[in-house]
Amino acid sequence: MKKIFSLLFIITISVFSQKALLQSGPMLGPTEMRETMLWVQTTKAAQVKFAYWDKEKPKDKYETKTALTKEEDGFTATLIADKVEPGRIYNYKLYINNKPVDLPYRNEFKTLKLWQWREDPPEINFVTGSCAYVNEPVYDRPGKGYGSDYEIFTAIYEKKPDFMVWLGDNYYLREVDWNTRSGMIKRATHTRSLPELQPVWGTVHQYGTWDDHDYGPNNSDMGFIHKFKALEVFKLFFPMNSYGINGKPGLTTSFEWGDCEFFMLDNRFYRTPNDRKTGYRGIFGEEQIEWLINALVSSNATFKFIISGGQVLNPVAKYENYSTYPEEQQKLLSLLKAENIPGVIFLSGDRHHSELTKMEREGTYPLYDFTASSFTAGIFTQPEDNEWRVGEVIKKHNFLHINVSGKRKDRVLKCTYYDKDGKEISVFTLKAADLK
Numbered sequence: 001m002k003k004i005f006s007l008l009f010i011i012t013i014s015v016f017s018q019k020a021l022l023q024s025g026p027m028l029g030p031t032e033m034r035e036t037m038l039w040v041q042t043t044k045a046a047q048v049k050f051a052y053w054d055k056e057k058p059k060d061k062y063e064t065k066t067a068l069t070k071e072e073d074g075f076t077a078t079l080i081a082d083k084v085e086p087g088r089i090y091n092y093k094l095y096i097n098n099k100p101v102d103l104p105y106r107n108e109f110k111t112l113k114l115w116q117w118r119e120d121p122p123e124i125n126f127v128t129g130s131c132a133y134v135n136e137p138v139y140d141r142p143g144k145g146y147g148s149d150y151e152i153f154t155a156i157y158e159k160k161p162d163f164m165v166w167l168g169d170n171y172y173l174r175e176v177d178w179n180t181r182s183g184m185i186k187r188a189t190h191t192r193s194l195p196e197l198q199p200v201w202g203t204v205h206q207y208g209t210w211d212d213h214d215y216g217p218n219n220s221d222m223g224f225i226h227k228f229k230a231l232e233v234f235k236l237f238f239p240m241n242s243y244g245i246n247g248k249p250g251l252t253t254s255f256e257w258g259d260c261e262f263f264m265l266d267n268r269f270y271r272t273p274n275d276r277k278t279g280y281r282g283i284f285g286e287e288q289i290e291w292l293i294n295a296l297v298s299s300n301a302t303f304k305f306i307i308s309g310g311q312v313l314n315p316v317a318k319y320e321n322y323s324t325y326p327e328e329q330q331k332l333l334s335l336l337k338a339e340n341i342p343g344v345i346f347l348s349g350d351r352h353h354s355e356l357t358k359m360e361r362e363g364t365y366p367l368y369d370f371t372a373s374s375f376t377a378g379i380f381t382q383p384e385d386n387e388w389r390v391g392e393v394i395k396k397h398n399f400l401h402i403n404v405s406g407k408r409k410d411r412v413l414k415c416t417y418y419d420k421d422g423k424e425i426s427v428f429t430l431k432a433a434d435l436k
């Protein structure tokens with residue numbers, strides 16, 4: 001009896017200590033047909049690895065390599081599951097120092113389906129949004145906390161999306177954080193560790209770009225002296241398959257899911273100051289716009305989502321939107337028109353309210369900019385008079401759920417805004433044929 005008790009004691013202690021070593025995650029990163037990224041953060045240096053197996057073939061178990069988490073990386077690690085096949089669901093198990101960690105939600109990831117030349121594209125479900133402020137009173141501005149309604153992440157988890165696209169302000173650097181690498185890591189760690197987010201990280205594949213607050217100070221631009229540190233830290237917390245174009249630093253990249261493609265823009269690294277009176281003025285820079293147009297022209301995707309931290313189409317030149325940089329905005333819009341690219345849709349964040357902007361264009365289809373903001377940060381209650389707004393402005397915490405379904409030649413996009421409790425606010429439906 002004594003022996004059993006001491007064995008139980010050892011098991012309890014070791015399970016407890018494994019949990020104590022887990023800082024945040026695990027998190028599902030980008031997934032492809034033959035590779036999936038799995039991320040985790042520990043509280044101190046530890047060996048981490050994932051075991052995984054096809055849900056329908058549980059006897060065939062595979063493992064990622066083992067990584068040792070290091071202090072300079074915030075004890076984060078991204079591991080690759082590369083013994084996967086397309087279009088499968090896998091169960092996974094995290095090991096810290098060779099001991100399994102039990103997690104109280106379904107431990108599953110998926111790989112992209114090989115549908116091309118074979119069948120209709122799969123149905124797609126994803127969530128998007130921006131501005132996740134998590135209070136930390138000791139470093140926050142005095143007064144009422146800017147963040148609230150963290151249960152919105154439970155509502156997102158309950159929608160069971162395949163993946164999630166973060167539109168920026170994914171964490172909010174404060175004065176204490178943005179001048180040092182370790183400060184930035186502490187901030188990203190604090191937000192990443194929010195209890196309500198853990199089931200979302202563990203069950204939904206994550207993709208992200210940034211806006212000003214996860215890059216640097218409010219409204220920061222290319223002149224921010226610590227932008228390379230900010231880029232390093234962002235990469236530690238949002239693993240992507242590639243970062244930057246033409247060998248240059250930044251977050252620009254693209255990824256596919258079914259017959260949708262996502263063009264992730266970086267609206268900070270090359271942004272010129274809003275008050276600059278001489279020289280080039282722009283948010284994305286000429287090189288990024290050229291890349292975007294090239295990538296769009298070559299894309300076969302039915303829906304081509306252009307992802308930007310800030311609004312692109314809102315015509316009122318105010319705050320930080322693209323209309324405050326009219327020359328570069330015109331350049332992008334006229335290239336989109338001249339190249340006659342079908343299926344383009346913008347997704348943007350930043351505004352702390354949500355709205356849909358529709359820009360009519362002569363001789364071609366209208367462009368739409370779905371702004372989704374904010375998850376938990378304070379709401380901006382006096383939005384300007386955007387005459388191209390369709391429907392009501394949403395002045396509460398919300399997220400945007402996008403469903404793509406239908407036969408290959410007849411795809412339908414259903415965009416639904418939900419509130420923090422997962423209650424429907426508004427729905428917009430577009431057909432692929434509407435964007436030609």
Ligand SMILES: [Fe+2]
Nearest residue numbers: 131169350377
């Ligand atoms: Fe924000």
